[in-house]
Amino acid sequence: MQLTLQIIANGLLLGGLYALLAIGLTLIFGVLRVVNFAHAEFMMLGMFGVYWIWRLTGIDPYLATIIIIPLLFAFGLLCDRLIIQRTIGAPEVxxxxxxLGLSILLQNAALTAWTADIRSVTTHYTGMVLTPGGLRISVPMLISFAVAMLAALGLWLFLSRTFYGKAIQAVAQNREAAVLMGINVRRVYMWTFTVAVTAAGVMGGLIAPLYSIYPRIGMSFIVTVFVIVVLGGLGSVSGAVLAALLIGLVEASAGYLIGTAWAExxxxxxxxxxxxxxPQGFFGRRGAEVFGGR
Amino acid sequence: MRFRPAQEGWLPLAAGLTVFILLLLVPLVVTDVFWLGLGITVLMWAALATAWNISGGLAGGLSLGHAAFFGIGAYTSTLLYLRLDISPWIGLFAGGAIAGLAGAVLGAITLRLRGPFFVLATLAFGIVIHIIAVNWRDLTRGSAGLVLPFGGGPANMLFAGLEPYWYIGLGLLALTIAVTLAIQRSRLGYYLIALREDEDAARCLGVRVVQCKVLASAISAMLTAFAGTFYAAYIQYIDPASTTQFEISVQIALVAIVGGVGTTLGPAVGALIVIPIGEISRAWLGGGPALMVYGVLLIVIVLAAPRGVIGALEWLAGRLPRRQKASRHA
Amino acid sequence: MLEVRRVTVDFQGLRAVDEASFRIEAGEIAALIGPNGAGKTTLFNVVSGMIRPTSGEVLFEGRDLSRLGPADRSRMGIGRTFQIVKPFGGLTVRDNVVVGALTRGQSVAEAHGTALATLERLNMGHLADARAASLPLALRKRLEVARALATTPRLLLLDEIMGGLNPTEVNEALALISELRQEGLTFLIIEHNMQAIMQIAERVVVLNQGCIIAQGTPAEVTQDRQVIAVYLGEPLESA
Known part of the structure; x- marks a missing residue:
């Protein structure tokens, strides 16, 4: 029983982290119809950003996460301007x-700049554990989870309650109609992409105290996040959150039950x-797969 | 333009034969191990990208899982040789058959998927094969890899010098291009192009989607596996990182895209551009910068010339006469 | 030859076709008419196998087609054109038609011959090497017919091939249809050009809001009260 609860707790915490990545990826797909292979590379950049600030100045990783937000945002804008905007309406290839090219570029730029060494951020709370009812819950994991969930909630409120959020949803549902209604689609794309990749970077900052940091860490995350967004239905935000928690649970329990490799x-x-x-996932709308996701 | 049914003509045939004969003579001129080795690598990637193009260009599904077929080819012939002492020359066909079957299954199950959904499905298939290659240690020895013993002799596709590999690689490339041309001129070629242009119209004319796509996928997978067997015999060491890994799938697609998806010779041209750039920057700058170059190359090509170098050249060729006419009028 | 039995098609709660039943005899020219959105093209899609009906069945020469896809139905002898034309734009006009001929077991060389002959017959021989995407709409519609004819159908479904044609071209199209009928082809034609279609149709099926409201000879149908009501303000003779 204790073990089961522990697995569930671990799984939900892990799923919460995935959720923030998955929401961004699914939004980019839903709105821009772009599968962002480079998504987890922004997370990796966030991790390295926090690592270097911590390493060079000793600033706390969580504070450093706040510091890197504007940097991530600016970099997201740059990528949008140079690459993403140019893919809209372009051939499938x-x-x-x-x-995918951006992913390869960022991964190997990081490899070139910072080598393949595995780094980690250690703070006084790295090993800190809460023990409610005999469960062991890592404090930094809980903090990351809480922030990730708050961010997810914030995104959801933004999408469903604000004018701009509704504009984004309108574009996701029907690009042509949104244009006719006077929505500046290009600007919606820009905001969606930039906010989503910034969220991925923030997620990287949050897990910097938890995970080893190396240039190719994105690879191990992106594929899992693809699984999540497809399960949740490409383009569905609520689906992404549910699927993220589900996959978190599966991953946490599978490790105990059948060994990591076979679980994978x-x-x-x-x-x-x-x-x-x-193909529309369990929460997605039918038809996207047939229209080639465009 | 992307694949059109090929027109008959003796000129392209003569040109092709000339190039082939010239390429046969290369080992007589190039004796330096680095350059000949580079040439062999180019031939192999040209064959791989050409094989990828049969499903990626002709059948219209951009696969990110072809490393699976490459790995199946490499592991099948190597394991048959190591365990049962069956010559890789026979293993070549065994690997081709298994990969062809896997390709047929993948083609059948991804039939209805479009765009990113197809890409993700092939990616997942590639990862499944990779996980198996890494973890089924009793069979593959996992990440430790398999070594082909030295001195197997020509009967086992194992040679001391590089020259034989040049000829085998050239044969492999010639085979994949010949198969591509044959498909283009055949019923299957017409059907695939029709399906790619408009699936509904093609079906209502009697084109059977399942048959066509499954066949194209199987042929593409089989040829990719041939290259896998060739790679194993050439390098004489295989592991998951060099055969089934996702990056291999990416590179196969990258080479074809740079040259020109859906053009007959584009993938080979792509290999001629991409592989030397990659290998030379790897030798001079190291692995990270070399792959950065790949990333930049991929971004620039798909943004500036989505139909690759060949596509861009055709576009230029199409513009030149018009520009001359215009200047004459002016 | 063709029997449509109580076919119903629902699109997400919207009934596009409601219990439609009609028959066409071999050698007939039948017209399927009705206002926009009546479900005519949907019915075509059911007959050609592009969509599966919610209920009901389609029989061709006595065989139930329910389990067959578009390709198999085409191979059985049902040809069709698309109202929104679907040329293989990147191919030449000739290669478009070659695809149709190839599915009938001809070799590539034979198919090229068939394609040229078919194009000649439709006065498109001189366009054989033009890219299909470069043709104007009227010619793309003719290409649809050529492609379908190359599959040597016994029943041909034509979806508004006369839209946008000038009077001379309409007469040519009518002449061609009559000529092909003489050779034994059966037709089911969707057409908005009433004057034209009433000249050649022997049986008319009128569809309105998914229901068949009348069928019979052109004379019978034009006298039908319901039909007149549907076409109110748009007299049948001169529309």
Whole structure:
């Protein structure tokens, strides 16, 4: 019983972290119809940003996360201007491979600048644990989870309550109609992409005290996040959150039950099965897969 | 333009034969190990990208899972040789058959998927094969990899010098291009192009989607596996990182895209551009910067010339006469 | 030859076709008419296998087609054109038609011959090497017909091929249809050009809001009260 609860707690905490990445990825897809292969590279940049600020100045990682927000935002804008805006309406090969190229570029730029060394941020709270009812809950994990969930809630409120959020949703549903209604679609794209990748970077900052930091860490996250957004239905924010928590639970329990490698294998098989049998995911709208996601 | 049904003509055939004969003579001129080795690598990637193009260009599905077929080819022939002492020359066909089957299955199950959904499905398939290659240690020895023992001799596709590999690689490339041309001129070629241009119209003319896509995917996978067997025999060491890893899938697609998706010779031209740039920058600058170059190249090509170098050249060729006419009028 | 039995099609709660039933005899020219949005093209899609009906069935020469896709139906002898034309834009006009001929088991060389002959017949021979995407709409519609004819159909479904044609071209189209009928082809034609279609149709099926409201000879249908009501302000003779 204790073990089950522990697994559930771990799984939910992990899922919460995935959620922030998944929301961004699914929004970019839903609104821009772009699969952002470089999404987790922004997370990696956030991790390194926090690492270097902490390392060079000793500033607390959470404070450093706040410091890097404007940097991430500016970099997101730059990528949008140079790459993403140019893929809108371009042939499929451009839409798919431009972000893949960006991913390769960022990963290897980080590799070149900072080598493949594995780094970590250690603070006095790194090993701190809460023990409610005998459960062991990592404090930094809980903080990251809380911030990630708050950010997710904030994004959701933004999308559903503000004029701008509604404009974004309008564009996601029907690009042509949104243009006719006078929505500046290009600007919506810019905001969506930039906010989403900034969120990914913030997520990186939050988990900097928890995870090893190295240039290729994005690879191990992005694929899991793809699984999540497809399960949740590409383009569906609530689906992404639910699927993220689900995958968190699966990952946490599978480690105990069948070993990590085979767990990974089985969830890729599930991923493949979902894509084939129900490509719109469990919460997505039907039809996107047939329209080529455009 | 992307693949159109090929027109008959003796001129392209003569030109092709001339180039082929010239390429046969290369090892007589290039004896430096680095350059000949680079040439062999270019040939292999040209064959891989050309094979990818059969499903990516002709059938219209941008695959990010072709490393799986490459790995199946490499592991099948190597394991048959190591475990059962079956020559890689036979393993070549065994690997091709298994990969062809896997390609047919993948083609069948991804049939209805479009755009990013197809890409993600092929990516997941590639990762599944990679996880198997890494973790089924009893069979593959996992990340430790498999070494082909030295001195197997020509009967086992294992040679002391590089020259034989040049000829085999050239044969492989010639085969993949010949298969591409044959498909373009065949019923299957017409059907695939029709399906790509407008699937509904093609079906209502009697084109059977499942058959066509499954066949194209199987042929593409089989040829990719051939290159895998070739790679294993050439390098004489394989591991998941060099065969089934996602990056290999990306590079196969990258080479084809740089040259020109859907053009007959684009993928080969792409290899001629991408591989030397990659290998030379790796030798001079190291792995990280070399891959940065790939990233930049990929971004620039898909943004500036989504139909690749060949596409851009055709576009230029199409503009030149017009510009001359215009200047004459002026 | 063709029998449509109580076919119903629902699109997300919207009934596009409601219990439609009609038959066409071999060698007939039948017209399917009705206002925009009546469900005519949807019915075509059901017959050609592009969409599966919610209920009901389609029989062709006595065989139930329910389990067959568009490709198999085409191979059985049902050809069709699309109202919103779907040329293989990147291919030449000739290659467009070659695709149709190839599905009938011809070799590539034979198919090229068939394609040229078909194009000649439709006065498009001189356009054989033009890119399909470069044709004006009227010619793209003719290409739809050429492509379908190359599959040697026994039943041909034509979806508004006369829209945008001038009177001379309309007469040519009518002449061609009559000529092909002489050769044994059966037609089901959706057409907005009433004057034209009433000249050649032997049976008319009138669809309104998904329901068949009348069927019979052109004379019978034009006298029908319901039909007149539907076409109110748009007299049948001169529309």
């Amino acid at each position: 451009t839409v798919v491979f431009a972000t 294998l089985s969830y890729f098989l599930i991923f493949l099965a979902v894509l084939i049998v129900r």
